[in-house]
Amino acid sequence: MRQTRYRIGTAILIAFVAFLWPAPTAVSQQLPDGVYARMQTTRGEILLRLEHDRVPLTVANFVGLAEGTITHSRGAGVRFYDGLTFHRVIDNFMIQGGDPAGNGTGGPGYTFADEIHPQLRHSRAGVLSMANRGPNTNGSQFFITHNATPWLDGGHAVFGHVVSGQDVVNAIRQGDRIERVTIERIGASAQAFQVTQESFDQLRAQTTGRR
Helix, strand or coil: CHHHHHHHHHHHHHHHHHHHCCCCCHHHHHCCCEEEEEEEECCEEEEEEECCCCCHHHHHHHHHHHHCCCCCCCCCCCCCCCCCEEEEEECCCEEEECCCCCCCCCCCCCCECCCCCCCCCCCCCCEEEECCCCCCCECCCEEEECCCCHHHCCCCCEEEEEEECHHHHHHCCCCCEEEEEEEEEECHHHHHCCCCHHHHHHHHHHHHHHC
């Protein structure tokens, strides 16, 4: 009887631990290798694929801010995007977020150079790109398109696209909140893409040197 009770107790414990331990989502298990950002908003989830292999500096900036692994204006170790709003929304154009001031004037306390890849264009809905005030003034603000916006090519750094949740993008209204941004890495290359202050500074120096 004691042995039976032990086995039952062990089974219950294992089941309880399995319940608490977060399993990969079905969507994550089906995704191709790559770096992804899950953006939880007050309207729902937007899943973004990030182009870490083609624009590593721009993606490192976004990932480092999202995970709080690089120095920025909101404080050491703070997950920069969590709790910020979409401060600018233009129907049939784009939604813009990533400003801690909430009015289009804020940023992370630094800027970095444009990283324009010729194969990454504003060619469709769901393009993730950097907002800026002119050449080489990228910071933390980004936008996601409602439609193709080809006139932005060459002036804004595209660094990802929507995998799922374009309906959420289209539903976002000014003032809606980014509740949390979680970075997911699938595959060896993505797992190796870890952002530290040192690695980010090296990428900044390399990109500035190519200008």
